[in-house]
Amino acid sequence: MAASMFKRCLNAAVKVKTFSSCFLARRWLLSAAYTDSKAWEAREKEPQNLAVLANTMDRTYERNLPVSSLTLSRFIDNISSRKEVDQAEYYIYKFRHSPNCWYLRDWTIHSWIRQCLKYGARDKALHTLKNKVQYGTFPDDFTFNLLINSYIKEGDFKSASFVVEEVMLQEAFDLPSTQILSLYALGSYLATRPQLTVSEERALGASLLTCGLKQDNSLGLSAQLLGNAFLGKVENLKGIHAVFKGMPLFWGRGYLGQALAVMERVAAASGDAKLSKDTLDYVSNLLQELESASETDSSGEESEGEEDKKKEDLLDEDDLEEQAKLPEYVSRFKELSTQLESQGKVDSTSFQDLVTVLAQENLEAAEKLDMEEYKNRLQAWEAERRQLIQREKELREKLKKKPE
């Protein structure tokens, strides 16, 4: 396994060399110690027969009685093949739709994702994560880090950005390691210059914004700028309601204005903060696209009367006011970018490189904290599990004593 991991790292290193030449291969991802599952495997396990557990669960569901979270966690712990992963998915779904859905434990989700990664069912894990309403998968930070890391190692940046989107929807950008990993995934995805639909742009923009707000350096500011620009584009095209519905975003209009405010803050601040050049280029491209789109709209208005009506359904008067402000935004953006260049606050390193530098500096320290936290959490989970097993034993003894 170590040999295959090394090979993967070499392959990834070859890809990295196209972006930045001088950084070492393995340091910019989570280290091997972090992704190692020794601590997890070392905990005490109860070998149970999966068929028996499945039978008990089916019978309890038929009788409309609640299934305990302990049964489900035992089922997931004892998965030993890919087929059983599919069966476990079914039982997670059933548990979520039972009266005990509140009591789904953290360690159950953690072990589910670990098992998925172990048996190569990563797409299953992503599927349950995307439909978190139906499956109840709300992983904790460590689990998110593992998942993002596995996707980054493979180089599948699209799925990695999907996972980052889920982190954003659950507002779990608390640990610095999560922030670094997600910014890395997003940066790499954007660097591949994909064709983005409006909803993808919205998700990317929201993740960049919420992640960037947590970081106080030039990387965070560039992320905030780009995020605000994306959200401003969606706001311009579809109205503010399309922006914040279903996302933890603020409902105030004027996201493009917020982007320009970030630039103003950088220009006015006295510290070292800079904005990276490629983000500024990206934002100027975006604004130009929007301008040309609005020009074609106004010229084609006379011929398409019906489509106008549909658009007016989506857009309020306030939204139309925002649209009218677009030329103003474009001119202000040009002013501010020239001002920033004159002040020397434009960094020529790309977004990707900024992330890599930050990762080199901070990832080790963040990882150490995370691993200690994880060990404490493992112990707490063990204690909770033993308590549950104890309670189950006592309940069984009580039931046995009752007929006497």
Next chain:
Amino acid sequence: MAKKKKLRLIAEMTRKIRAYQELKSRPRESQKYALDYETMTRPLTGKRLPVLAWQDVRRESRLFSLLAGLRLFGVGRLFTRKSWLEDHSEPSYWQITKVKVDYTAENMDHGQAWGILTYKGKVESEVKEVDKVMYHDWRLIPKHMEQQIKEFEPLPEPPVRYVPYPPLLRAMLLAQQKKAVGGSAMTEEPALPLQRNVIFSKDYFRRQEEERQGKAGTAV
């Protein structure tokens, strides 16, 4: 006395069984508040929603649609209502403490929630049931805005103004006071406070209902 009333035990039992079955077959939250978005009718009762609500129903979401996608069903998070945002300039929000989801709903879309209300900046002290959970009016306050919204301090209330009574009423009051005191001691001018003490509020009626239910017990 008339003839003795017959002991109709079977009728009594039937009545109890019928009441129990009625209790058991009450429609669940997901069935009561399900909505057909094309015709804006509730399938259970067949009633249509008021026209002014249609735009909101299409654009906004219910509280539980937001809660279903959050960790621990959003316990400890803050939620506002769009109508509050429009009507009041001071922030009003609910902080959720307890959630009971209706697990029969397909998207865990319905249920009951309890929390602490902050209305127009004034934080209340008790946990109450969240009102109007099924309205398509709710918005989640993102974590980076929570601090900003909680920091709001309401202005102190202006002191209560007092106003003299109308002349006839004033004369009546003074006469009453003179009679009570029983002499010509100089009494102070009666003043009418310009403040409305609401006795019959929603809380009052809810408490009455609860007391009545506590005394009567259940139907079965």
